[in-house]
Amino acid sequence: MGSPTVLLVLLIFATMYCIICLDVVNPWLGGYQTAQGCFHLLTFTLLMSMALISYALTVTRDPGPVPAYDGLGSQPNDGLGDAECGDVDAGVKAKTTAVHVEVKRKGNGTAPRFCSKCLAYKPPRTHHCRQCRRCVLKMDHHCVWVANCVGHGNQKAFFLFLFYTTLSLVYALYLLISFGIDMLHQQAETKTSSFQSHRAPLPSIARPCFAGALLLPLSMGVGSLFAWHTRLVATNQTTIETYEGVRVRKTLASGETASASHSRVYDVGLWANVTSILGDNPPLWFVPWVGGPIGPGSAAGDGVRFPTRLDL
Ligand SMILES: [Zn+2]
Ligand SMILES: [Zn+2]
Incomplete structure (x- = not known):
């Protein structure tokens, strides 16, 4: 502060x-x-x-602490057990159990993203902030006016x-x-009035x-x-994603992979987009300390797994 x-x-x-x-x-x-x-x-x-x-x-x-993750060689999201998602709404959890991996946009385009500064796996939508010197879940941007990153934890x-x-x-x-x-x-009125002396003085306008x-x-x-x-919020994008685009890969039950590349890969419909950020209960959308990404009634999940267009 x-x-x-x-x-x-x-x-x-x-x-x-x-x-x-x-x-x-x-x-x-x-x-x-x-x-x-x-x-x-x-x-x-x-x-x-x-x-x-x-x-x-x-x-x-x-704004979004990245959970600890061991075993960089295996499927990244496999490393997150149920215990780490214990406070996630059951419905959202069901929607996001499929393994999504955000992959590099450059190079061969198949490797999961890795932060060379934190020496850690970067979950989907996570980015490294140079000012904060750490990775931030669903990072939108670093805002100098709040002296903090805007990410999954404080987006609402x-x-x-x-x-x-x-x-x-x-x-x-x-x-x-x-x-x-x-x-x-x-x-x-004062200029034209003949009773100027009886009127109250006008307030200062400086x-x-x-x-x-x-x-x-x-x-x-x-x-x-x-x-x-x-x-x-309406399109479930972050500022970074609008400029860079997103490339995600999903492992299907058959073992094959499906992939999508777009700046709106996480756009899963207006209602789902809005409730994933502001919460499930519309009257509480306008209460800043209730619901939202992290907190009671959270609908947005753990900030590591997100439904994508591949789920629709
Ligand atoms: Zn990092
Ligand atoms: Zn930052």
Whole structure:
């Protein structure tokens, strides 16, 4: 949590929250003294709180520890016994018992992937992060703004961080623009009024203007990232896979192998894709600390085995 970028994000959050509450809603709508002010303050506080909780989970959760594996010469997934999958949902386990091996895209294209830095087998969708100096299960990318990798363990938290931050920023922009329009009207009325001395002074707009200048690029940047990750969740891809593509091989019961090569090898349908990341229970999709890849009610499995198009 002591990373400079994490502190900068927290500072931006705190600045935004203080300006919107103290310099916009309080002087404009009377804060908690009026129903309208109370509604806006509570809604904005709720959105910001959910964004912050999602952010804290993304920063602090392990993005995907690779389980220990012995015997590099044998089938990689054979080495994982039931004990290591004990907390995996039974339905998902049944779907993923077939042995899938992600293979190298270069060279002869048949060897299972191996990390030369960790000196260990790389399960499907796992990648080595140079910043973290380790392999990460279902690695999406290393994010400097969370000072952590985004992977199997914190993908849901990261996605909800983008979701709630986008909502918070758009809501803050809506309040700022409404406030600005109201101030302009009041200013015009003051100029034409013959009772200027009896009117309350207009609130200062210096800090709200600063907030607006910060909010506009921020909301566009975070909003675009949220749209991108919504597409990734819907198609069950990671950022790395969209650029590199994936090549998987499956051993059939007959002993023969089937293979597929595509950037969307793990795309097994919209519902299965979404529930594998956000959880099986739709009302809990929006709760960052419940379900998700690792945790109670997990539907995504152990991060080592994933259903593929070869299973459809
Ligand atoms: Zn590695
Ligand atoms: Zn990393």
